[in-house]
Amino acid sequence: MSFQRYDYDVIANWIEPGERILDLGCGDGSLLRYLGEVRQVRGYGVENDPERIVACARNGINVIQIDMEQGLAGFDDGFFDHVIMSLSLQAMRNTQGILREMLRVGREAVVSFPNFAYWRHRQAILNGHMPVSKNLPYQWYDTPNVRFFTIADFDTLCEQEGIAIRERLAFDEDKVITEEPNFLASVALYRLGRA
């Protein structure tokens, strides 16, 4: 099972059938498509990449082309059951703003991100190079990522912002990591609520 699919299963487990879902940075819409199949969600994606807009249209996914950095003005408070941002938070500049917006328009937020403190990444840095891995597949000069943070950093931010961590799962590939996740996990998934 690929990681991507594992990520999807965790998210699907946090979602009740028939929910209203907003997927921020929805790519080609494959997560929404999956959630449509297994949870019959009423899903909308947000993207700003022209090619991905076309891909979503091709996949029959509701996609709305806006720049998330500008926030989610126009989306009503609490309209969505879950607002998802899968492996995109690290590519957003306005980190605090978008987290606030996610919990404004959604009852809960689901966030996943690559853990920059993963031991292999630490090893790369120790060897003198920026990490390049399955979940950080870019060179330093072409990466779309603009925020580099760890599981520990994100926990601190949630506390600071008054965001309740309802559930957290950390993974190395498709393996659940319970011990020392900030060292051993490459990716973390969070279910967040308003504290």
Next chain:
Amino acid sequence: MTEQSVGIVAPQTAHFNTPLPLKSGGVLPEYDLVYETYGTLNASRSNAVLVCHALSGSHHVAGVHADSGAVGWWDNLVGPGKPLDTGRFFVIGVNNLGGCYGSSGPNSTNPATGKPWGADFPFVTVEDWVDAQARLADLLGIERFAAVVGGSLGGMQALSWTLQYPERVGHALVIASAPKLTAQNIAFNEVARQAILKDPEFHGGHYYEHGVVPTRGLALARMVGHITYLSDDSMDQKFGRSLRHDKPVFSYDVEFEIESYLRYQGDKFAGYFDANTYLLTTKALDYYDPAFDYSGDLVAALSRATADYLVVSFTTDWRFAPSRSREIVYALMHSDRRVSYAEIDCPAGHDSFLLDDAQYHAVLRAYIDNIRI
């Protein structure tokens, strides 16, 4: 499949004897609608697509008229292998009531007087047009459109279709449109109307009987319109400050190339379009406001819709700005409708919707390909 033209096409006329009640309270006792069709209606009559025209458009959406060589106004979209593929869909274009291309309008004969309707042609609204189009659909045996498509004022008709006849529309493609005009937008229309109304040859709208046409007013109206259909950048790129004589000659004759362009466009338009149609159509634009009966609540107004939607806007369109399209998108989303929205980065302003920008057509093609028939 490579893109092809639908080839030579010819308009048809349908006559309707059943009076059409209008939103204004008036009634059109009988009327003609001129229309064209492209492609073939399938056996289950499920592949019909209606294309609604904007302010100066017509039923001639695609293909070529044999006599004049005129190419349809949305020929780049409609045809075999094109995004709206006539190999798959049966596409209909219809000239709206009040028009000047053959459907009943101010320049056609008022059956009560035997003279041209002129200013006596009743006010028609977007809703009235949709009602008339629905009767044409009845006549053609189309119970339900796979899609209704339109840009600008045509987008308003597509949206209105889904509210007036929700069970008769599968998808609505609402392009470069708005849920209602802003004060600024109405203001532009009012300048255009005043130009026509104040032309000494307007004669209260009965200029046909005087054998004249208020061409100066109509040309001026078109000039104002043209400015608003282009973007600042596209105008600058096309004309800049180019001078015909390479230097100022201190005259009110054409000096700047943009003046030449506007005068040419204005005069050309005044040579074929009807001034009363322009007046009526701009009023239809101004009046359109589906949320009016819902205290301005667009979500409530859209609650009876059942269609799926694609909304498209263009970054440089300031006459029907992206923010206006987003109002439609958010209202549809909050009404739990399926809706997608693309904001196309195209430099050509409002006119972008008539062009074949690659991203624009890619989005339309991807969306339309998924329409089940």
